[in-house]
Amino acid sequence: MESTLIFLIFCAISISASPIQDSSIDGYSLDVSDPLTNDSIVKMASHRYAGIIARVFQTNTTSFDKSMVSTLTNSVANRLRVEGYMAPTMLANLNGPDQFDKVYDGLRANNLVNLNAIWIQVNDTKLFSKYTADNVWFIDSIVQRGLQHNFNIGIFTNAKMWKKITGNYLGLPATVRLWYWANNGEGVYREGAPNFNDFVAFGSWTSPDMKQFAVKELVDGAIVNRNVFVVRKS
Ligand SMILES: *[C@@H]1O[C@H](CO)[C@@H](O)[C@H](O)[C@H]1NC(C)=O
Ligand SMILES: *[C@@H]1O[C@H](CO)[C@@H](O)[C@H](O)[C@H]1NC(C)=O
Numbered sequence: 176m177e178s179t180l181i182f183l184i185f186c187a188i189s190i191s192a193s194p195i196q197d198s199s200i201d202g203y204s205l206d207v208s209d210p211l212t213n214d215s216i217v218k219m220a221s222h223r224y225a226g227i228i229a230r231v232f233q234t235n236t237t238s239f240d241k242s243m244v245s246t247l248t249n250s251v252a253n254r255l256r257v258e259g260y261m262a263p264t265m266l267a268n269l270n271g272p273d274q275f276d277k278v279y280d281g282l283r284a285n286n287l288v289n290l291n292a293i294w295i296q297v298n299d300t301k302l303f304s305k306y307t308a309d310n311v312w313f314i315d316s317i318v319q320r321g322l323q324h325n326f327n328i329g330i331f332t333n334a335k336m337w338k339k340i341t342g343n344y345l346g347l348p349a350t351v352r353l354w355y356w357a358n359n360g361e362g363v364y365r366e367g368a369p370n371f372n373d374f375v376a377f378g379s380w381t382s383p384d385m386k387q388f389a390v391k392e393l394v395d396g397a398i399v400n401r402n403v404f405v406v407r408k409s
């Protein structure tokens with residue numbers, strides 16, 4: 176009895192104190208579309224979430240998402256790896272580079288141009304044309320503008336959506352990162368695996384940078400999506 180108890184205590188301590196167990200990943204991060212309170216951010220950081228990826232663009236109004244500024248600023252202050260994501264749309268009157276510039280101008284006005292990366296979502300077919308060549312042209316134009324502004328740029332997609340929207344375009348610059356999703360829907364019971372073991376090369380990516388494995392979960396008082404990431408060496 177006593178030895179069982181000691182064993183259980185030992186297990187509990189080693190679980191809570193263990194570093195990330197899968198050596199193929201460098202950390203966990205959270206992506207959010209609604210503002211986080213500072214209290215949530217402080218707790219997330221203390222629970223070993225290393226990064227926050229916040230929505231920086233309101234697709235409906237094709238404008239910078241001002242509501243996320245305090246989330247970004249407080250995440251930076253808490254020494255997290257802070258990134259932004261946007262879902263650009265071909266349905267708007269603004270072209271791709273101008274949509275990126277909305278984000279750039281908003282970040283610059285709030286002293287946030289040092290974000291670690293900006294991710295472009297290529298996932299919702301409703302925001303794109305049915306012609307893959309038009310979509311490739313649009314996506315390329317946004318990526319180029321992002322690179323001109325000296326951001327690390329990545330794409331949020333998965334193999335199926337990348338094929339559907341771009342016809343499996345192979346022409347992105349090698350520096351463009353990949354954040355793919357692999358989960359079965361919302362909630363803990365529909366999580367994918369928190370590692371990259373399921374990754375199969377597609378497009379021009381032979382390895383991923385980040386994976387969204389969990390959608391709409393409650394973490395430290397906020398509804399978030401959870402990710403694993405690796406740090407690019409170059
Ligand atoms: C956020 O919380 C941290 C830790 O409690 C504190 O040091 C910091 O001042 C807070 N920032 C804001 C903007 O409230
Ligand atoms: C964007 O517009 C659509 C359709 O009008 C609406 O259903 C959706 O809730 C809006 N999304 C946001 C984030 O405002």
Ligand SMILES: *[C@@H]1O[C@H](CO)[C@@H](O)[C@H](O)[C@H]1NC(C)=O
Nearest residue numbers: 296298299300331336356360
């Ligand atoms: C990506 O697309 C899939 C399939 O339509 C959808 O289930 C998922 O919610 C989308 N993810 C995001 C972040 O938009």
